[in-house]
Amino acid sequence: MAPYALNSRVKDSIIRRVSSQMGFVVTGCAAGRGGLNVPWLLERLRAAGRDVNAILELWTPCGPTLDVTMAQGQVWAEASIRYQRQFIPH
Numbered sequence: 001m002a003p004y005a006l007n008s009r010v011k012d013s014i015i016r017r018v019s020s021q022m023g024f025v026v027t028g029c030a031a032g033r034g035g036l037n038v039p040w041l042l043e044r045l046r047a048a049g050r051d052v053n054a055i056l057e058l059w060t061p062c063g064p065t066l067d068v069t070m071a072q073g074q075v076w077a078e079a080s081i082r083y084q085r086q087f088i089p090h
Contacts, residue, residue: 002048011057012036028059031080042087
């Protein structure tokens with residue numbers, strides 16, 4: 001689908017096996033800290049002749065309060081932007 005891409009959504013996550021070994025837990029994380037290989041993704045798009053937007057999407061888990069959740073989202077957003085800027089020309 002790379003030749004047809006107009007935008008790319010970057011949403012990283014960590015997949016862990018549960019202790020019973022009978023399932024998985026998928027948890028969001030800042031870009032570059034999970035299983036998504038952002039450099040590979042962007043390189044494949046460029047190789048297909050696409051210069052797409054990299055739209056950052058975070059899947060921040062709920063904290064004990066809304067303020068805690070929002071603060072965590074802010075930290076992840078800043079870290080994710082710093083990480084992605086390494087691979088995106090200005």
